[in-house]
Amino acid sequence: MYDTPNSTEASVSQTHIKIAARGVQVHYGEKHALKDVDVDILDKTVTAFIGPSGCGKSTFLRCLNRMNDTVSVARVSGEILLDGEDIYDKRVDPVQLRAKVGMVFQKPNPFPKSIYDNVAYGPRIHGLTKSKAELDEIVETSLKKAALWNEVKDRLQETGTGLSGGQQQRLCIARAVATAPEVLLMDEPCSALDPIATAQVEELIDELRSTFSVVIVTHSMQQAARVSQKTAFFHLGNLVEYDATQTIFTNPKDPRTESYITGRIG
């Protein structure tokens, strides 16, 4: 039914664990949104989170860079280790964490500044460059990584909000990539895009895998099958099944997973 990239199967088993989550629980006030999630996210791998709407995919994703800290009612418990370090440790500054764990949001949200400034913002505030030339370099490589360079190289000073939706989203990816993160989180990055832009972003995700660990939330099972090597299926706040993408789509172990991928749970 879905074709999965067989060739990557071997490399998955070789990469090491980038993020290890153990017993993660999230409450929004009274609401128990995420229940006891254990998961190992591998380096240099695309991991897809799928599941019906409201099952906690975004919630879990936002735990990984502590964006839930900005939600006053959210309480997170459990343990999330990035390269063996607990990111919820008191000594960890979430601001520093977010430079390492970048995020791309559902709706393209470029700053209302120039294309150049959008990409240069992260490196600037983190003091990653010493000279203008170095910054130019980072902007160029980031835009190239986001497959946007050729389209915007002549108009870097134009405002980022003037680009098309697909270009805006790739600009956001370039902005996230510019701080040289180790993990890139993407929350339904294609849901506001047309099919052509979606295809471009998907291609991009596959390339980003060579440098980062990519975690993508998607509501499209085809997309999960196309871009990911590992897939996690969430349902009602539980992580139901986590396995190689091919296994999830061809041979799911849990009946709930099977119902979902065959379209019986929506």
Place this chain on the structure above:
Amino acid sequence: MTDISPTPAAMPRTHGLSGSLLTESPLMKSRNAAEARFRSYGIAAIVVALLTLAIMLFTILRDGTSAFFQATLSYPVLIDGAIVDKGGKADPAEMAKVTTISYARLLGDSLIKHLADKGIAVEGMTPKEVTDMISKDAPARLRDQVLADPSLVGKTINVNAFVGGRIDGYMKGRLTRESSANDSNVTPRQLDMADKMIEAGILRSKFNWSFVTAPDASDLRPEAAGLGVALIGTLYMMFLVLIFTLPIGVAASIYLEEFAPKNWFTDLIEVNISNLAAVPSIVFGILGLAIFINFAGLPASAPLVGALVITLMTLPTIIIATRASIRAVPPSIRDAALGVGASKMQTVFHHVLPLAMPGILTGTILGLASAIGETGPLLLIGMVAFVTNYPAGPLDGGFLDPASALPVQVYSWASRSDPAFIERSSGAIIVLLILLVIMNVSAILLRRRFERRW
């Protein structure tokens, strides 16, 4: 509802519209009628508003424009050294000893001589009646002019001297021969003389800048009264209010919107800010009197005190406007900044604040614009005082010198008995309105200038 049910010939369906699109269904008709009705209510409301505005502007302009024109005598005067510079050494200290009485004599004698030269005379008119036509203010102005430029001594200069307020009123039609019959300040012969002077081109109505620049004058000299001190007082106050409110208002709003924990205490603060915005301004005047003047010992009538009181009064409004424009910045921009690792502070100052700036500036200017017309609290802190000296420059402690303010000047002129002051009161309103229009237009321009789209 019958039109909705299918006719026998129509497709068998239970919902949806049937019938020709070319004829209006009854439901559609009533919907359109409701829309037309609503539109006419709206237009009527706007017409009423515009009409009120037009009537208000018309009356103010009708009553006030004449304040900008003043009946002025123009005739040559020989600045006689024997009178103004008795020592003949052109020594300013020596010349300053000559009082306005001497200058009054100089002006009066020159006028009588000029009239004689021209052959203008009125039967039975005494020389005193002629010289009394000149404003009591004119000698002082001539004296200032000569002291400022001693080289005028010995020369014949053309003097523009105001006539008294009664003759000015006669020329503006405010005063008639009948109404002046019992007026001890003017005689029928003076009115005859005025007619002849107009004919001879000696007496004319001229645009009077000193209405805007001169300080206030006493009840006897309405023709000399000007807005200068009130205008400076108002400008000083607005400048100080801007300097006080913008940083405090923005800081408070940012803290409340972005940093403050959401609990009962911040809710309480929120309620209180809204309440403060609704507190009558006179209450702030009493507060200012108690705190700034009686407790802190600041001088009464000072623009600084006025500014502090108006700051207290406008801060709630500005905080409310600022918070609204901070809240209007889309959360996705905050997420974007936090997502690349910006701190809360960087998020606010690099992204939220620049986007909220047009709204903040508009809110602030509109807050100032409503504060500029505030009279009540200023009365309480003594800004209604009769001030004839300009406050010093801003750097020379002028903020602490006694001054008046435009709305207060309007009030105090309107409450004087001489109708000449009523005219000046309307003139002051025109100046106030011009200031308001300038502020509101700059609010719009700033908004356009800084507006960004996302």
